[in-house]
Amino acid sequence: MRSQIAAGNWKMNTNIDFGQDFVAKLEDKELPKDVEVIIGAPFISISPLKQIAKRIKIAAQNCHDEESGAFTGEVSAAMLKSTGCNYVIIGHSERRQYFNESDELILKKILKALEHELKIIFCCGEPLEIRENNDHESFVQSQLENSICKLSKEELENVVIAYEPIWAIGTGKTASPGQAQDMHQHIRKVMRNNFNEDLAENISILYGGSVKPSNAKEIFAQKDVDGGLVGGASLKIDSFFDIIQSF
């Protein structure tokens, strides 16, 4: 059975004090037992947050694809693992767009992170012009087939997919529940065609893009939506807690 997941992505926001206060307060709340709660924190906050987090899992937002070496300023998967970090978000559209990350590089990062026993939140999603041309299904399919479809079935047990249409990120414009469901169903079909029914049914697929307390319930109620990857609304404890309770 696939798990229900509420994941926050703090992006390049927050500092250690904010993060520790947030996680301590969230840990004190009664979180629904069957929902996995994840916070995607800046690198610098991961270790301090891991010291407080019990129920809450911590994700990094990126890692390097090489084991170690002369890559000034970079953070390796092994370093992340040493903090106790649970997940790493790979392939976020902001990394693809602003840091020129290709499907090929993203696959290398995923393999390196899996080697170090980190779980993956793999992001995919189309830009506006692709959606307007009605090419979004084939666009996302190629993102999947160029990266996670090259993993083994066993490796995919440690991968969660996040569908984040770029036109819905930080814009306040959410995909309609029907648009989210259609794409999630399509993603499951791609996984079924590349692997099998079992794998397609058991992989969790999150929706991301302007998820907020007012729309989370309806989006999460869709048959193929297993939760959300939440940016802006994960920075306020009340709104993130509301979203966690929206399953």
Ligand code: 13P
């Ligand atoms: P927003 O929820 O702010 O639109 O961000 C979505 C996102 O990019 C999560 O990774």
